[in-house]
Amino acid sequence: MSEVKRQREESKNNDLTGTMELYYVSKYGLSKMKKRKKDSKSSNSGVRKQAPIATKVINSLRKESKRKVIDIQQIRDAKAEAEELEATIIKQEEMDQLDPLHAVYAYAQNKMSVFVEQLSEMPELAKLVDLYEAAEDEYVPQGPPVSPLTLSYFSCWALFDLNVGLHRESLGSIATEVCREFQADQGLIKLFEIMNTSRMGLYIHAGHLGEYVLLHEFVTGEKLKAKVISGYRGYPGEIWLVRLLPSPVHRAELDYSIVFITPYIIGQQKGRKFYSIGDEQGWHEYFDRTLDKIHAKDRVQAYEKLMKYGLDRHYWNEYIFEAYVNN
Structure with a gap:
């Protein structure tokens, strides 16, 4: 055996x-x-x-x-x-x-x-x-x-x-x-x-590399190579709200992260039209306003706490519900 x-x-x-x-x-x-x-x-x-x-x-x-x-x-x-x-x-x-x-x-x-x-x-x-x-x-x-x-x-x-x-x-x-x-x-x-x-994170879609999606995170500036298990690979310029899980080992063939949930694509509504390319500047301004409200040693830690816990218990649940319901 x-x-x-x-x-x-x-x-x-x-x-x-x-x-x-x-x-x-x-x-x-x-x-x-x-x-x-x-x-x-x-x-x-x-x-x-x-x-x-x-x-x-x-x-x-x-x-x-x-x-x-x-x-x-x-x-x-x-x-x-x-x-x-x-x-x-x-x-x-x-x-x-x-x-x-x-x-x-x-x-x-x-x-x-x-x-x-x-x-x-x-x-x-x-x-x-x-x-x-x-x-x-x-x-x-x-x-x-x-x-x-x-x-x-x-x-x-x-x-x-x-x-x-x-x-x-x-x-x-x-x-x-x-x-x-x-x-x-x-x-x-x-x-x-x-x-x-793990936590949620907000990322800019920066293109593709073979079967992978390249993601750049707001605030932390981290650049990641990820595989999307739902199959959606998206388009450059989209803003993704997702939870990434890193490889637990250091091996070349496993050197990527997993997008563990179905990506939420945060676009823009202009008039009656919806555009999948999000408002990057608007999100930068949001973080500038919001991160100061969170007790943390630095801006990155404040962002990480915000993305995991929100400003209250149902912060991100409410955001997703209000943003996507009836859309």
């Missing part, structure tokens, strides 16, 4: 270690990710001190695991639920049809969704879950009409950007801390960390 197959077989019965990430670790060299050293202690030392909700969740899970009186039916129900959730994860044959970076991140997001679903009944997560459900009802209701907030956009916002508390804990960050504490696959945790720190 090959090493990859052996690893897959070993991971089948481990709810915190997936099989697909092991396959792609071998095939695309993701084993070169920097791995976090395991803490030899069995205490909470691996949990960030600034993550109080995650710490409470982990403590509750520990207490539950140490209970001497075990409800057998509860275990059976939990196992059945876990198997049902696992069945919703993207399958290997589906992943084989995808771009390698897209496949890795799609699997990681699906896996995180399962973890979050399993944790969502815990009272420590009640506030976050309530906020998520309220936002879902408000911005992505069961249509018609169809919401301008795409599922790819909303899922990322709900997992990685929606947060509570002074330390801005999200469903994604809490799930990541739980996985880290219970020694989930380190490659998967690395992907979770990248996704948790």
Whole structure:
């Protein structure tokens, strides 16, 4: 049996270690990710001190695991639920049809969704879950009409950007801390960390390079080569509002970013006509007015905070909803 197959077989019965990430670790060299050293202690030392909700969740899970009186039916129900959730994860044959970076991140997001679903009944997560459900009802209701907030956009916002508390804990960050504490696959945790720190960004389309789109970001000035998983490659001069995920490894063949959501193209309405080429100067003026309102050490950090959290919780949800509804 090959090493990859052996690893897959070993991971089948481990709810915190997936099989697909092991396959792609071998095939695309993701084993070169920097791995976090395991803490030899069995205490909470691996949990960030600034993550109080995650710490409470982990403590509750520990207490539950140490209970001497075990409800057998509860275990059976939990196992059945876990198997049902696992069945919703993207399958290997589906992943084989995808771009390698897209496949890795799609699997990681699906896996995180399962973890979050399993944790969502815990009272420590009640506030976050309530906020998520309220936002879902408000911005992505069961249509018609169809919401301008795409599922790819909303899922990322709900997992990685929606947060509570002074330390801005999200469903994604809490799930990541739980996985880290219970020694989930380190490659998967690395992907979770990248996704948790991801944000929306505003970019100028600067042309094409083969199958890639060249994007220049407002404020940061960063120039990026990206692959669009939705298939839309756009035109130079367009302004894109998107979430990019970088390659998690340093390999020439994977030296690009993934546009992980369907791009929002921000054009201009002139009279009755809509033009896909956006108002670049208008956005520069917007950032000049807005970034001073955000407490940050510099302009770039202010921009990054704005694009991830907005000026309030539903800032970017409202922008997309108002800008695109009925268009």
